[in-house]
Amino acid sequence: MKTMSMKRMNGPLSERRCPSSVPLSTRPRNVVRRVAADSPVESEVPEIPKPVLSSGDMMQLGKSDLKVPVIGVGAWAWGDRSGYWGYGSQYGQDESRNAYKAILEVFGDSAFIDTAEVYGFGKSEEFLGEFMKETGTSPLVASKFAPQPWRLSADSVPEACRASLKRLQLQKMALYMQHWPGFALNAFSNEAYLDGFVKVKEQGLADAVGVSNFNAQRIKGAVKRLQLADIPLASNQVQYSLLYRRFSTLYCTALQVQYSLLYRAPESNGVLEACKEYGVTLVAYSPLCQGLLTGKYVEKGEKPYGPRKFLFTDSRIRDIQPLLSALTAISQERGKSLAQISLNWCVCKGTLPIPGAKNEKQLKEIAGALGWRLSDGEVTELDKISGKIPSATGAPFENW
Template sequence: MALQVGGTSFGLFHRNSGLRIRAVASESATTSRGEENKVKLGGSEVKVTKLGIGAWAWGDTSYWNDFQWDDRKLKAAKEAFDASIDGGINFFDTAEVYGAGITGAICSETLLGRFIKERQNKDQVEVAVATKFAALPWRFGRGSVLSALKDSFSRLGLSSVDLYQLHWPGIWGNEGYIDGLGDAVEQGLVKAVGVSNYSEKRLRDAYDQLKKRGIPLASNQVNYSLIYRNPEDNGVKAACDELGITLIAYSPIAQGALTGKYTPVNPPTGPRGLIYTPEFLAKLQPLVSRIKEIGENYGKTPTQVVLNWLICQDNVVPIPGAKNAEQATEFIGALGWSLADRDVEELRSLASQIRPVIGFPVEKL
């Protein structure tokens, strides 16, 4: 995703090494899941697994990790990366503001780049990297996009990325930002471009602006889960389907609330506790219980069920955040099978009875 939301404030402020990671997995590459679990991002040629890994929590000390980052958490994040690769996941999403500045101990981009390099020293792996431009008020024009992108390259230790996204719409200058995305494609710096937290109107405008240059808008990354279905209600999901834009779903397990891990007597810590309160979790328990029951019928965990529910919506790539190998391995188990239509609809119906949590405010603009 992006920034912390709900009853909390959201943290807005947060040499080229020559190492180049190929964007598209080789057709001859063998993974434990195979090519059937990969899709193209929108109309681009970038091919990724149907489920990616979000790196929002890596290095963060403002929203995740109980306000601290240490060697133990670093080791766990590296193990999450390796477990993902071992399980066939090739898509990792980060951003320049994750873990950067006052929001964290070390930038998530820096960590991801380090993990890739360390893994590449052992064996050749195919990694699709996505990162994001922060539309900060003092950034103006298309040049600011290219400048920020090159800074991201430096932190990642890469000479290109597969997907470069506008993290949120700016207060002003959005046409210039879109021009910057187009310039990045034409200069061969990125293979595909996308947006994040864009409303239907903003999405269509960005799509049209890039289309004039013959460049597809590959994706829109938005908050989307079984209990946060605003993209269905505000026209974003339908527009993505119509225009051939992949919807990348952040917070797909509702930041852990849908996994069964949290209860009214055991709410999440930190800022998440202000969103997923004991009162909210109490109302959520019947749905969580039913998710668990359905999962038992498939031999799957609640986490795997809710991730598969999103994949069943078609044209959706969920990117849950993995802080350790155990989580990454569990996420991989959401691939390679599908919920029956009756179960998809039952879960939708049950979830509709729960008032959703607050989303990222700019998605309504």
């Protein structure tokens, strides 16, 4: 890990931190300097000790130079103001801050954190920026461009990226993605958006670029367009879990999709096979199906707060009961929670799950999925049982 850390500090990833007149090699080891993207004011904060993950818990993101943990963290719920996750009533900024500190305890600066400009209408990025500044840390940050109706040109992409970087208080991020394809009027701007991502790379705003919720045809078009500038497509973020297993074959550098025991579309339609063939990392969002696979709501007979409760219908609970029973059996044998087993299943499939963590407790449970692997027999058994469960409905974008 020390060798890898030095490589990151000397390589392009070090540019994520705002520049300082003091060379990195001569700075105090217990102090990290950060400069806000829009301010020359420097601040000194104590550096949090960096844990050392085993080599088995680290992976290369596709064919890029990025080295990431085998499990990332999603920040969708941080600062959410839609009412979907219960922010403001069930948890707040302090809980998100404690979750971030727990991320550092587990992953250190190697942490891979996924956010987007639309999460909390920018609050997720702002919170993450504040937390990084407070702790003087620079994890691997991924954010996303939203193809809003008024954004029609290539220049809108680097402009949005700069706005995200300002909220994050960074000058460069690890990965920048298009959150969904342009539709209606914006459908005519999809090629322009890809040209905009070329500008993001050329202007040094991100180490890698990608997309999200793209179907096979759109992915292939994106790959060809970016290849004109000799830039690889680094990710496609779509749904994938144990309940949804149908998706289309595609080629890219890293694929980000929803994937869990309940949503496994990329398996049956060839996307996972294609990713392995072309050296693409599949990044799986909602790997716990927004709480369904934790079993906690089933055990207590409760439903989560807000609109998310509509995912937990009585018929859905009945459908997944055999899978929850299988997870419980493994849980009792291994001393791991249902959530940890579900995340480990994603890792065993060669994917990179990014579960959300609203608080410290959830993050520490995520950490329990590291350092071990399910047996081939356990993976096969979970595959078999989940394959009999009616598929969950996926994000609509991937079908358009």
